[in-house]
Amino acid sequence: MATPALALLRNETSCGDEIWIATALLTRERPAEPDYSVEDILARAAQENIHGSVRKGLEGYARVHCCANKPPSPSALKMLYATGRNRRRLYRPGDDYHPGRTGRSIPALTDIPDRYHELVEWWLNQLASLPPVAKPPVKSFLKAMEELRDAGQGTWKGVDADAYVRELREGWD
DSSP, X not given: OOOHHXXXXXXXXXXXXXXXXXXXXXXXXXXXXXXXXXXXXXXHHXXXXXXXXXXXXXXXXXXXXXBTTSOOSSOOOOOEEEEETTEEEEOOTTOOOOTTOOSOSSOOGGGSOGGGHHHHHHHHHHHHHSOOOOOOOOOOHHHHHHHHHHHTTTTTTTOOHHHHHHHHHTTOO
């Protein structure tokens, strides 16, 4: 496999970088939308035509290989975040991710065509101004157990257990 710089000289931007570029362009062009369909991302990648043709591997990168919150398969990139079955957005620091995802979340400038360098800079500026990713509150294990213990309190109040079982067993002959 060629080094990233050599691949770039041969116009071989990686599929992951190409998907990130397409998603970043959608993010900048349609900022009111929280995420984008995989089909929209692939259409934007086709419109950019970075590689000179649409590679078959792009769909796999948009669906799985770039998604931080999916198990690595085999790529460990953290470029996108799956918000739904067919929905993606750019990965943001603070998003949860699969522990096997140890790769980069933004293309290296040396790995992409010069015309997209400003797009990386734009996204880095956006990250600085975005609010932190909201995390659901985490209950302590003991608190959850207390709630579970208390959940059925009073359900059997005033019920004779032996009489209840006899009633259930009637007609078993």
